Amino acid sequence: MKKYLVIATLILTPLAFNASAAMHPQLEKTLVDVCKAGASNKTIILHNTVKSYRINKQRIYPRLVCNGETFHQFALNQGAYKTAKQIGRYMKKGKVTIKDIAMTYDSDEILAVNY
Template sequence: MKVLVASLLAVSSFSALATMDPNVETSLVAVCKAGMSNNQVLFNYTMKDHRINEQRIFPRLVCNGESFHQFAISNGADRTANRIARYLPGQVTIHDLTMIPKDELLYVNF
């Protein structure tokens, strides 16, 4: 009995996490479709029409199992991919030339 209750709770909590507001989902699908078209006028219009914050959405948006950037590249939308490339997570390298000799440099990538 306890196992049944625990499994029902686990399934119900998982489905609650997977749901998305239908308006948000419709907006994100429109962004994916506009990005796939490689038409910058359509893409800009869609972004403004749905009030998409590029800095918040593009590092996180996944279209058909691919990051939005990779999705655009896969569909031949190179102009769209180039436009959003600045929102991709980058690499940081710490390099202090004055304090450490060249053979003792420490590089940090994350």
């Protein structure tokens, strides 16, 4: 019986946390800096920013949302075509998914920042 109680507790624990938890200030600053570097249209600035924060491009670029837009679309709308071309290499292509709005932990978590 204890075994089932422990399993049930482990399964239901993530549901007890709030889905809209606040982002750590350092993480938010880092992502804002990446958004600003992407809007700069200077690939060396974007490269240096990503390198200085040790960011994994494959994980962050497809999930980062800047001012309500995907990172790639944000760079295009800012007229930063050079950086948008560099960002576009990492965007997911050809995958359509439907996600439930319920709070679930997923590796495809969206990281959204506004500045």
